[in-house]
């Protein structure tokens with residue numbers, strides 16, 4: 066190798082290192098809080114900020130999908146999925162099929178770039194949320210995505226097997242005060258937690274990040290094995306109220 070090539074190689078390495086470390090924010094409570102809030106905005110931003118629900122379809126919602134309409138078409142998760150993989154993930158079929166790609170390729174991206182995407186002609190969120198909301202959303206997309214294929218068996222539509230006995234103890238300690246021993250509370254929750262497991266991607270997202278506009282705990286910073294053990298326990302609970 067000539068010296069010139071070697072220098073070029075090390076310069077490239079340095080450039081990559083600088084680019085990566087520029088966006089690698091420290092793991093601290095402030096960033097965790099931003100990511101968790103961003104994840105809830107991704108779920109249902111208008112509930113989090115108590116804005117009026119959009120009354121018409123999002124401009125990027127494909128006309129071919131008539132199964133969903135109005136406010137639901139404005140939730141990030143409706144186009145990009147609970148697993149963040151869009152058409153390549155769980156929304157590759159079913160009533161949320163839009164053909165739209167996921168946000169997973171933007172994991173690690175510069176948050177400013179993600180904010181710009183939310184305000185572009187495709188998305189048109191400008192004016193609907195504050196700068197702090199866009200920042201939290203971008204933090205979630207850049208730093209908060211997990212690869213759900215590691216935790217969920219897509220063909221079985223179920224979380225990977227885990228320790229339900231341990232999950233029962235976690236549940237008693239972390240969840241039962243709001244959801245009741247059987248997972249059928251609060252009363253206005255339409256489906257029991259066991260029934261919700263029909264969509265394991267949604268349950269995983271909610272256990273890690275909490276429920277928009279509710280006081281629910283977010284387990285994101287704990288080992289994800291705890292969430293899997295909890296899901297194994299939920300599967301043992303009644304599916305009907």
Ligand code: HEC
Pocket residue numbers: 107110123124125126127138139140141142143144145165166167168169170171179182183187188190202206
């Ligand atoms: C109605 C559907 C729809 C909704 C809702 C939606 N998006 Fe998108 N999004 C798209 C489409 C379509 C693209 C692809 C645009 C393109 O490639 O030109 C996209 C692309 C993206 C990308 C770039 C992905 C990549 O790899 O290039 C990001 C990031 C993104 N959206 C974030 C969000 C966030 C955050 C929200 C919620 C605030 C959101 N989107 C809501 C339709 C939607």
Ligand code: HEC
Pocket residue numbers: 236239240241242243244251253254255256258261267268271272276279280281282284295
């Ligand atoms: C402080 C109260 C509180 C705690 C603690 C709590 N939750 Fe929740 N959770 C809620 C509320 C309220 C809702 C919204 C219920 C509804 O849909 O009406 C919710 C929603 C959910 C949902 C989504 C249901 C849906 O309708 O989409 C899941 C799944 C869930 N919780 C699981 C858990 C698990 C597992 C734990 C323990 C790790 C937990 N929650 C702890 C209050 C709580």
